[in-house]
Amino acid sequence: MAAKTLFEKIWDAHVVRTEPDGTTLLYVDRQLVHEVTSPQAFEGLKLAGRKPRRPGATLAVPDHNVPTTDRKLGIADPVSAKQIRTLEENCRDCGITVFGMNDVRQGIVHVIGPEQGFTLPGMTIVCGDSHTSTHGAFGALAFGIGTSEVEHVLATQCLLQTKPKTMEIRVDGTLSERCSAKDVILAIIGKIGTAGGTGYVIEYTGSVIHALTMEGRMTLCNMSIEAGARAGMVAPDDKTASYIKGRPMAPTGDLWEQAVKAWRALPTDSGATYDKTVELRAEQVAPQVTWGTSPGMVTGVDGMVPDPKAMPDDRARKATERALEYMGLAPNMPITQIAIDKVFIGSCTNSRIEDLRLAASFAKGRKVAKSVHAMVVPGSGLVKKQAEQEGLDKIFQAAGFEWREAGCSMCLAMNADVLQPGERCASTSNRNFEGRQGAGGRTHLVSPIMAVAAAVEGHFVDIRNWK
Amino acid sequence: MQPFTTHTGLVAPLDRVNVDTDQIIPKQFLKTIKRTGLREGLFYDWRKRKDGSPDPDFFLNQPRYQRATILLTRDNFGCGSSREHAPWALLDQGFRCVIAPSYADIFYNNCFQNGILPVVLKTDEVQALFKGVSKEGYTLTVNLDAQTVTTPDGATYRFDIDPFRKDCLYKGLDAIGLSLQHDSAIAAYEKRRSSEAPWLFTDLAAR
Numbered sequence: 001m002a003a004k005t006l007f008e009k010i011w012d013a014h015v016v017r018t019e020p021d022g023t024t025l026l027y028v029d030r031q032l033v034h035e036v037t038s039p040q041a042f043e044g045l046k047l048a049g050r051k052p053r054r055p056g057a058t059l060a061v062p063d064h065n066v067p068t069t070d071r072k073l074g075i076a077d078p079v080s081a082k083q084i085r086t087l088e089e090n091c092r093d094c095g096i097t098v099f100g101m102n103d104v105r106q107g108i109v110h111v112i113g114p115e116q117g118f119t120l121p122g123m124t125i126v127c128g129d130s131h132t133s134t135h136g137a138f139g140a141l142a143f144g145i146g147t148s149e150v151e152h153v154l155a156t157q158c159l160l161q162t163k164p165k166t167m168e169i170r171v172d173g174t175l176s177e178r179c180s181a182k183d184v185i186l187a188i189i190g191k192i193g194t195a196g197g198t199g200y201v202i203e204y205t206g207s208v209i210h211a212l213t214m215e216g217r218m219t220l221c222n223m224s225i226e227a228g229a230r231a232g233m234v235a236p237d238d239k240t241a242s243y244i245k246g247r248p249m250a251p252t253g254d255l256w257e258q259a260v261k262a263w264r265a266l267p268t269d270s271g272a273t274y275d276k277t278v279e280l281r282a283e284q285v286a287p288q289v290t291w292g293t294s295p296g297m298v299t300g301v302d303g304m305v306p307d308p309k310a311m312p313d314d315r316a317r318k319a320t321e322r323a324l325e326y327m328g329l330a331p332n333m334p335i336t337q338i339a340i341d342k343v344f345i346g347s348c349t350n351s352r353i354e355d356l357r358l359a360a361s362f363a364k365g366r367k368v369a370k371s372v373h374a375m376v377v378p379g380s381g382l383v384k385k386q387a388e389q390e391g392l393d394k395i396f397q398a399a400g401f402e403w404r405e406a407g408c409s410m411c412l413a414m415n416a417d418v419l420q421p422g423e424r425c426a427s428t429s430n431r432n433f434e435g436r437q438g439a440g441g442r443t444h445l446v447s448p449i450m451a452v453a454a455a456v457e458g459h460f461v462d463i464r465n466w467k
Numbered sequence: 468m469q470p471f472t473t474h475t476g477l478v479a480p481l482d483r484v485n486v487d488t489d490q491i492i493p494k495q496f497l498k499t500i501k502r503t504g505l506r507e508g509l510f511y512d513w514r515k516r517k518d519g520s521p522d523p524d525f526f527l528n529q530p531r532y533q534r535a536t537i538l539l540t541r542d543n544f545g546c547g548s549s550r551e552h553a554p555w556a557l558l559d560q561g562f563r564c565v566i567a568p569s570y571a572d573i574f575y576n577n578c579f580q581n582g583i584l585p586v587v588l589k590t591d592e593v594q595a596l597f598k599g600v601s602k603e604g605y606t607l608t609v610n611l612d613a614q615t616v617t618t619p620d621g622a623t624y625r626f627d628i629d630p631f632r633k634d635c636l637y638k639g640l641d642a643i644g645l646s647l648q649h650d651s652a653i654a655a656y657e658k659r660r661s662s663e664a665p666w667l668f669t670d671l672a673a674r
Contacts, residue, residue, distance in 0.1 A: 013664075016656045017649055023631035025649060027656055029667050037550065039500035048643070053653075056670020065498065079498040086500050097671045123667065130549040130573060144573055146551035147502075148580035148642070156646040158653055162629060164572075194485060195543040198572060228546065230572050251666035259666040294485050315541070319484055412548075414494045421517075433489040433547060435512050 003269035006235050007166050007201045010141040010266070014124050016158055026161045028153050029123040032109045033060040033096070035087040036414070037128030041151035042090035052094050053157040059118050060091045060098040063108045064414045068377050068404035071102055080415065094154075107380020107406040110134040110348035114218065115380055117247025121236035121263040126153055131348045131430065132231075133224040137217035138244070139236030139266050141201070144225065164230065165275040167200040171208040173282035178463045180358075181216035182350060182428070182447035184208065184280075185223040186288035186298050192278055194296040197229030200276065203268065204234050208282045214243040215354040222349045223430050226295040235267035287463050289335050290432045290445040292323035297432070299335060301450065301462045307331035326434055327442050328422070336460050338444070339371070342425040343455040344437070345401075346377030347411035350428035350448050353386050359448040360392040362463075368400035369458035375402040375417070377409040401455070413438045426454040469582040470639030474563050475608040476536030479526050480600045486540060487547035488574060492556045505556035527560075531603050537564045539596055544585075545574025554581045564609050566616065568593050579632050582639065584609060586616060592624045611637055 004012070016025040038060070045051070052058065065080035067073075075081040084101060091098035099105045105112060110131050113119040121139035126132060128150040135142035149159055169188055189196075202224050204217075212220065217234045224232025241260050244250045251259045286300030297320075299306070305324065308331060311317040324331065329338065345351070345359055356378060368374045376396050378384035384406055387393055393403045410417040411429035413436070419425055421440025428451050432443040446454065453461045496508030509527065516522045526532045538557065544567045545553060554577045557565070565578065566586045578585040586609060588596070599605050599618055608617045611633060616624045635642060646653075661668040 013660075017652050019631045021630040023629060025646060025652070027653070027660070036497050040502045040551075043500070050643070054670060056672035059671060077498075083498050083500060095672055120666070122664070128549060128551075130547065144549040146549055146554075146573060146577035146580060148551060148577070152643050152646065155643050156650075156653060157657075158646055158649075160631075160642060160646065194546055195569060195571070198543070198569065225547075228543070228571060249671070251669065255666040255669065259664075262664060294487075315484055322483075412489075412494050414497065431487075431489070431547060433487045435493055436489050439493070439512055440517075 003271035005166050005268040005272045005274060006139060006203055006233055006266055007141060008272070010122055010124065011163065013122070022163060024161050024163060025158050026124060027158055028126050029057065030118060030125045031058045031150070031153050032113055032125070032127035032132070033058055033150065034064060034109045034129060035062040035083045036064045037147050038090065038150055039083065039086045040147045041128070041154060042094070044151045045154055050155045052096065052154045055095040057157065058096045058154070059113070060087060060096050061106055061109050061112055062087055062101055064408045064412065066101050066407040067415055068407050068409045068417060071405055076416065104381040104385060107383065108348045108351065108408055110222065111352060111379030111383065114138065115247070115382060117244050117250030120244065120250070120259065121240055122266050126159065130225045131222055133229070134218050134222040134348055136221040136224065136231050136233035137214060138240055139233060139263065141231055141233065143230040164201045165199055167197060167202045167229065168274040168277040169202055169204050169280065170206040170277060171204065171280045171282055172206040173208065175208055175282040175285060176464055178449060179285055179287055180447045181212050181219040183285050183288045185220045186290070186295070186445060187285045188280060189223065189227045189295050190288070190298040191280060192227055194226060194294050195228040197224060197227040200229050202227070202229045202232040203274070204232060209234055210237070213354060214239055215352045218352065219349055223295070226430055236263045287447060287450050289450070289460055291327065291329060291335065292320065293326055293432055293434050294323070295430070295432060295445060297323055298445070301335050301460055303335055305329045305331055305333045305335070336462065339424070339459045340426045340444070340454050341372060341423045342419060343372060343374035343451050344377070344410040344425055344427040344429065345375070345448055345451050346379070346409050347429035348379065349430045351377060351379030351383065353383050355428070355448045356383065356387050356392050357390070359452050360395040362449045362452040363399040363401065364395050366399050366456045368455045371458050372455050374400065374455040375404055377404045378406050380406045410437050412436060426451045426460070468639045468641065471563065471582055471584045471611050471636045473608065473610045474536065475606055476563065477532070477534050478537045478539050478596070478600050478605050478607050479532040479535035480597055481526060481538060481540040482597060484541040485543045485546055488545055488550050488553040489547055491545065491553040492550065497550060497552055502555050503559060505552055506559035509556040509560050534561065536561050537566060537607055537609065538562050539593070539600055540565065540567045541593070542567065542569045544570050546571035549573045551577045551580070554578050554583050558583060566593065566596065579636055580642065582636065584611060584636060586626045588616065588624050588626055
C-alpha cells in the first residue's frame with residue numbers, strides 16, 4: 001500500500017463519492033454549531049422542508065454574544081439575546097444537544113469540543129467558524145465552513161470538497177524558556193505569510209511539536225487559518241489518548257480500545273510525501289508581538305516596528321504605511337516601548353486551564369499597572385471552575401485583573417467587551433485586524449505570559465529576562 | 468440560487484491586499500438571523516471618516532460606482548473569519564462577480580453558494596484592469612461558459628475554475644439537493660463505516 005500522510009488517511013476514509021473533476025462528497029463525523037453562523041442554516045432547512053440527518057452528531061453552544069459579566073442579569077442587547085434564543089429554539093426543534101448560557105459546560109465552541117471528548121482523532125469535524133482548525137490538534141481533519149455549508153452538513157452529514165494540498169511545517173530544536181506554542185505559530189505566520197497556507201492542509205511535525213502539550217497543540221492548530229490554511233493537524237500520540245480518556249463524550253470500554261488501536265495507525269507513514277515542506281528552528285523563535293493589522297505583521301519582542309521606506313515592494317510598503325497609521329506607531333520604534341491600555345487574556349487560542357495556570361504564575365504577587373485595564377476570560381465554564389478550585393481567580397484578582405464568565409468576549413467584541421477608538425490592547429487572541437476588538441481599537445497579539453508582563457509594566461517586555 | 472452565465476457590469480476598484488471579512492462586514496452586523504439587508508454593513512468602517520461622516524474617497528461613497536456589479540481587488544481577498552455574511556453583503560449591494568489574483572479558501576467557497584463568481588486572474592492582468600477602471604463608466608463582460616473576462620477594448624483574459632463548481636453556478640443548482648440525490652451512497656457509507664469505526668456513531672441523543 002502506498003505511504004500516506006495523516007491527512008490523506010483521514011480524507012480517504014471519508015470519501016462517499018467523487019465527481020469526474022475530483023470534487024468529493026466527504027462524510028462529516030461531527031459538527032459544532034454556535035449562534036452567529038447557524039440561524040440562516042436552520043431557516044434554510046425549514047424552508048426546504050428538510051431535517052438534520054444525524055442530530056446526535058452535532059453539538060451546539062452560544063459563545064460569541066454571551067456576556068462575561070453576571071449572567072443572572074440576562075443579556076442587555078436584545079439583538080444578541082434573540083440570536084441566542086434562536087439557537088436554543090432551533091436545537092430544541094431539531095433534537096440537537098445545546099449547552100445553554102447558564103450550563104457550566106458552556107464555553108467557546110473550540111474549547112468545549114475537546115473538553116467534552118466530542119473531538120476525536122481521525123474524525124472530520126466542521127463548524128461555521130474559521131477557528132475550527134483548533135481541533136486538528138487531535139489528529140482530526142477540522143475546518144471552518146460558511147453558513148450554507150452548515151445547512152448542507154445538517155441535511156446530508158456530508159460536504160462537497162476539493163481535495164487540498166498538503167504542507168508539512170517542521171519545527172525542530174529547543175524553544176527558549178518562556179516561549180510557547182503561541183510564539184511558534186506567530187513566527188510561522190510571519191515566515192510564510194497570511195496566504196502562505198492557502199489551498200493547503202498543514203501538518204505540524206518535528207521535536208518541538210511533539211513536545212507540546214495537547215493545549216499547546218490546540219493553540220498552534222487554532223491559528224492555521226491565520227496562515228491561510230483551512231486546517232492544521234498534529235499526529236495523535238499517547239498524549240492525545242490520555243487527554244481524551246474519561247471525558248464525558250469519549251468512547252468507553254471496548255469502543256475505547258478499538259478507537260485507540262485505530263488512532264495508532266493514523267500518523268503519517270514513513271516515505272509519505274507532502275506537496276510542500278517548510279522548516280523552522282525553534283532557537284529562532286523569540287516571544288512574538290504583532291505590530292500591524294494582519295497576523296503576518298509580527299516580530300520578536302526584541303525587534304522594532306518596521307520602516308516602510310526600507311521596503312522595496314510598492315504594495316507591501318503601502319500596506320505597512322496604512323497599518324502603522326491605523327496602529328499609531330512610528331517606524332523603527334522598539335517593540336518594548338509600545339505602551340498599552342488594555343490586556344485581554346482569553347479566546348479559543350489561549351483560554352484553557354494551562355494558559356491560565358501559566359499566566360497566574362506570572363501574575364502572582366504582582367500588580368497590573370495603574371494605566372492598564374486587564375481582564376481574564378476563561379474558555380469555558382468548566383475551565384473557570386477548575387481555575388477557581390486551584391485559586392487562580394484569587395491570584396488574578398489580587399493582581400488587579402478582572403475575572404469573567406466564559407465566552408469569546410473581546411476576541412471579536414460582539415458582546416459588551418469592546419475596545420474604544422484608539423485604545424491599545426495586548427491580546428492573547430488570534431486576529432489583529434482593523435476594528436476587530438472594537439472600531440478604532442489597536443490589537444497586539446501575544447502569548448498569555450507576555451500579556452501578563454505587559455499588564456504589569458504597562459508596555460511590552462521581553463519575558464525571557466523579566467525579573 | 469441565481470445562475471451565473473454571462474454578466475456585463477460596471478467595475479468598482481478596491482486597491483488593497485488582504486481585505487479580511489471583518490472589514491467586508493464588521494461584527495455588529497452578524498447579530499442578524501436573516502441573510503438579507505446586509506448592504507448597510509458592507510465595508511462599514513471604511514465608508515466613514517474618524518468623525519463618523521462619509522469618506523468621499525471610499526469607492527462605495529462615490530456616485531460613479533453606485534451601480535457597480537463587479538468588484539476588482541487584490542491578493543488574499545476575504546481572509547479571516549468564515550462569516551458568509553461577507554458574500555451576502557456583497558450580493559445585497561449588487562455585486563455578482565469579484566476579480567482578484569487570489570482569495571482566502573472559505574470566502575471563495577462561500578461565493579459559489581450565493582451565485583457570486585470569484586474570478587482569479589494573474590497579478591499583471593488584474594493590474595491592467597486597475598489601469599482601465601480609472602476611466603469612468605468602465606465595464607467588463609464575464610463569460611462563465613467560456614471562462615473569460617473581456618474589456619471594453621476587446622482584450623480577453625481567461626480564468627480557471629473547477630468544472631463541477633462551474634456547472635453548479637452556471638445552472639444555479641441547489642448543492643444540498645445535489646448531495647441528497649446520493650442519499651443511498653451516503654447510507655451505504657454510514658453502514659460500512661459504522662462497522663469499521665463504531666465509536667464514531669455513538670450519537671449524543673442516544674446517550
